[in-house]
Amino acid sequence: MTDAAPGAAQRIARWQRRAGRHHLPWQGTRDPYRIWLSEIMLQQTQATTVIPYYQRFLEAFPDVHALADAPTDAVMRAWAGLGYYARARNLQRCAQTVRDQHAGRFPRESEALAELPGIGPSTAAAIAAFAFGARRPILDGNVRRVLARYFAVDGDPASGPVSRRLWAHAQALLDAAPAGLDMRAYTQGQMDLGAMICTRHAPDCARCPIADDCQARIQGRQNELPSPRARRARGARDGLMLILECTGRILLHKRPPSGIWGGLWSLPQFDTLAELRAACATHAPQACGPTALAGFDHEFTHFRLRVSPWRLQCDDTPADPAPDEAWVPIAQLDRHGLPAPVARLLAGLYPPPTG
Ligand code: SF4
Structure with a gap:
């Protein structure tokens, strides 16, 4: 040494x-x-x-x-x-x-x-x-x-x-x-x-x-050291997010305490479109089907999450939320600890009033 x-x-x-x-x-x-x-x-x-x-x-x-x-x-x-x-x-x-x-x-x-x-x-x-x-x-x-x-x-x-x-x-x-x-x-x-x-x-x-x-x-090895980290293969995952708006309120879901965005409020997330449609049917049975919005990628340390947002607006009285869900008035979305890409997505759809 x-x-x-x-x-x-x-x-x-x-x-x-x-x-x-x-x-x-x-x-x-x-x-x-x-x-x-x-x-x-x-x-x-x-x-x-x-x-x-x-x-x-x-x-x-x-x-x-x-x-x-x-x-x-x-x-x-x-x-x-x-x-x-x-x-x-x-x-x-x-x-x-x-x-x-x-x-x-x-x-x-x-x-x-x-x-x-x-x-x-x-x-x-x-x-x-x-x-x-x-x-x-x-x-x-x-x-x-x-x-x-x-x-x-x-x-x-x-x-x-x-x-x-x-x-x-x-x-x-x-x-x-x-x-x-x-x-x-x-x-x-x-x-x-x-x-x-x-x-x-x-x-x-x-x-x-x-x-x-x-x-x-x-x-003369300043640019060689430290040695590069052994790269782990970075995978990609797909996730569908639901923006469900009923009578001026958005359905949020509290993420479990461990895992990505653990403990934060976020949009309900699904692996398949069938699961997402089933959630729409449960929460807003009278509404037409959801529509797809432009997707985006979010980089985590070890993988990339490819997010496909879907939106459904309806005038139904919302069904009771599950214990880990909440209907949040649009004006109060920023009072919840939302992951940054979800906050950006919602701010683009529901810009805060100016002036
Ligand atoms: S410690 Fe870093 S900045 Fe200082 S001489 Fe060595 S390589 Fe250069």
């Missing part, structure tokens, strides 16, 4: 203080609730996308008790559009665990933080560093890329063996640093380096604080 150069961690911390990011809304606080919220939102999502969600979320749920006590629907609604909805479900479970098992206070140790729902070891270490100055290595997606280059580690950084090597390198960098290392600046610096300098497609080695001893730069 290539040794970490002495001083690399300090150079990252110094660079962060001089040239890193300092004005993100979750910086400048030591409140573990705010730090935790930002770290969860930043998983798989860029800072610029997160900022408005983070601010709205804090207005709605200013502390761990407000979030733990809130109706789950309100949490999902505030999260809708950020994607990866398992994060939102875990977010509230985590807040409830902190309320019920930790007297409403986040634990200080990263090992205890990592036992909370939705918090992995890297997120736990980042929260402990920012909130309490704890000295633990992090290894999020950006840091994996930086370390794979700095130590010239071949192989898929997400695979088990390579991941273990990268964790060992992350620990070695920290072990080589003096006791007084500024952990907040160092932790933020690693994140900033990955976001601003050692980017996926255009590493800017001329401005990099660890360029002198970066093995990828020395070997």
